[in-house]
Amino acid sequence: MTPRNAVTKAxxxxxxxxxxxxxxxxxxxxxxxxxxxxxxxxxxxxxDCVNFLHTYKKAASVTRSIRPEEIPLKVxxxxxxxxxxxxxxxxxxx
Amino acid sequence: MxxxxxxxxxxxxxxxxxxxxxxxxxxIFPSATARLNRKRKAEFDDTDLIExxxxxxxxxxxxxxxxxxxxxxxxxxxILGEVADAEEVIQDVFWTAxxxxxxxxxxxxxxxxLYRLTVNxxxxxxxxxxxxKEVEYEDxxxxxxxxxxxxVRPVVDWxxxxxxxxxxxxxxxxxxxxxxxxxPVDKSAIVLSDMEGMSDKEIAVMLGLTVSAVKTRLHxxxxxxxxxxxxxxxxxxx
Ligand SMILES: [Zn+2]
Numbered sequence: 302m303t304p305r306n307a308v309t310k311a312x313x314x315x316x317x318x319x320x321x322x323x324x325x326x327x328x329x330x331x332x333x334x335x336x337x338x339x340x341x342x343x344x345x346x347x348x349d350c351v352n353f354l355h356t357y358k359k360a361a362s363v364t365r366s367i368r369p370e371e372i373p374l375k376v377x378x379x380x381x382x383x384x385x386x387x388x389x390x391x392x393x394x395x
Numbered sequence: 396m397x398x399x400x401x402x403x404x405x406x407x408x409x410x411x412x413x414x415x416x417x418x419x420x421x422x423i424f425p426s427a428t429a430r431l432n433r434k435r436k437a438e439f440d441d442t443d444l445i446e447x448x449x450x451x452x453x454x455x456x457x458x459x460x461x462x463x464x465x466x467x468x469x470x471x472x473x474i475l476g477e478v479a480d481a482e483e484v485i486q487d488v489f490w491t492a493x494x495x496x497x498x499x500x501x502x503x504x505x506x507x508x509l510y511r512l513t514v515n516x517x518x519x520x521x522x523x524x525x526x527x528k529e530v531e532y533e534d535x536x537x538x539x540x541x542x543x544x545x546x547v548r549p550v551v552d553w554x555x556x557x558x559x560x561x562x563x564x565x566x567x568x569x570x571x572x573x574x575x576x577x578x579p580v581d582k583s584a585i586v587l588s589d590m591e592g593m594s595d596k597e598i599a600v601m602l603g604l605t606v607s608a609v610k611t612r613l614h615x616x617x618x619x620x621x622x623x624x625x626x627x628x629x630x631x632x633x
């Protein structure tokens with residue numbers, strides 16, 4: 302088999318589309334060993350999928366780095382006041 | 396009001412994403428074991444508080460508020476985005492917890508229950524709002540040729556240029572805006588997974604979806620967010 306044919310053969314095992322569908326499982330390490338092998342073999346010969354994977358991971362890491370929305374002190378006080386008021390009311394009702 | 400909601404498309408799945416044994420070893424996401432230990436500890440500590448809450452102890456409600464309000468506020472505000480302030484949602488959640496405390500059976504699902512109340516209340520608010528900014532994903536998802544190759548080639552790796560091009564603040568804002576364009580359920584899944592470190596199974600319970608539907612939604616949402624960043628950098632989303 303010529304190298305060119307070898308590349309074509311390996312690429313046809315899984316298409317880039319199929320590889321894209323498998324990224325989630327790959328990153329969570331939930332692919333079966335044989336599928337994982339196919340995935341990695343495809344990446345060895347397909348720079349498009351390597352680049353796609355890098356950018357997918359980057360987007361996920363930026364999402365995870367978003368800082369939590371902090372509860373403003375005033376909002377905390379408002380909610381506690383509301384809850385205390387409601388509890389007092391329900392206490393008098395019963 | 397804060398009913399547990401079931402989605403209509405919970406059975407959709409992506410090839411290769413179903414029937415997965417759990418146990419992420421080299422996962423880029425937080426370890427499942429660490430998560431479980433943290434959760435068990437929190438639940439153990441809640442037992443006494445829940446008993447007091449059931450007895451109508453007001454101090455217990457304040458203690459529970461102090462324990463969970465920061466986390467729940469973040470979840471609610473992220474899901475709400477620009478739609479509304481999370482204040483009303485959070486106040487309803489804790490008031491509901493107080494009134495319905497007697498209906499808890501055991502402590503195992505207490506934190507889950509609080510999260511679920513929060514997510515459902517925030518989701519309901521987003522869905523009812525005219526400010527909901529969700530967009531069609533199609534333009535930002537990868538495209539493929541008939542033979543399965545990427546339709547726009549070469550695919551550019553812009554992962555390193557992102558930090559060079561944008562200050563951290565700008566990047567965060569960019570992502571927040573993109574998050575707001577996700578379908579509300581997908582946004583909730585992303586918030587619970589990427590910001591709260593919940594497992595796909597926990598998210599499934601929270602959103603009334605199958606685990607495989609959660610995986611599918613998370614994957615599509617991440618593809619969309621990736622596409623938004625790509626387009627912003629002047630590249631093709633494909
Ligand atoms: Zn490929």
